[in-house]
Amino acid sequence: MKILYFAHFREKTNVAEEDVELPAGLTDVNSLIDWLASRDDGFADAFRDRDHIRVAVNQEHVEFDTLIEGATEVAFFPPMTGG
């Protein structure tokens, strides 16, 4: 699965994009966030405040209870500030 990080998620994790093998047992976005947050201090910091996490699965904005099985691309970013 490809995971993308934008804005302060990229800066805090020091990763823009990566291909990961998910450990068994990860079912939805919530469990993916828990797993990512446990990787190191940068990831823990990026994923600390869930109210400010937005996620897209296969480029569709989704909620945290969305299942990720079969997803090819997941992206994490803060609330959008375009316009």
Added chain:
Amino acid sequence: MSVRVQLEDFDAGAEIAKISATNTNVGGVCSFVGLVREFDEGSAITAMTLEHYPGMTEKQLAKIEAEAHERWPLEDSLIIHRYGRMEPGEQIVLVVTASAHRKAAFEACEFLIDWLKTQAPFWKSEETPDGAKWVDAKAADDEAADKWKK
């Protein structure tokens, strides 16, 4: 009906002229141009960098545009959104809506800018005297978008 996400600046007048020249059913064209401000919440800004999610951005903008065409009888529309580094006074975004009568054009234009601010994956980073900082999403922008929810 089209969406463009680009690094380079745009000519709003030329874009509007193109839309009005190609469709004689158009009775009114409404446009909005968003610019980089020199001050945001009291702090001076020397430049702003817009990051986006290539692929998803275009899809989201097209989706928002299609929604506007479902809600209002539009003859045409255009969204141009820039990314990259811009200085105060530079144009960031252009929304153009064209319809037979003005009401649809005005409302759809406001809807498009309100929705794209909270639903298109762009993030602004401002260069200030204290360094670069990510712009926080504003509650007022969420409220503006919420008023269009059905």
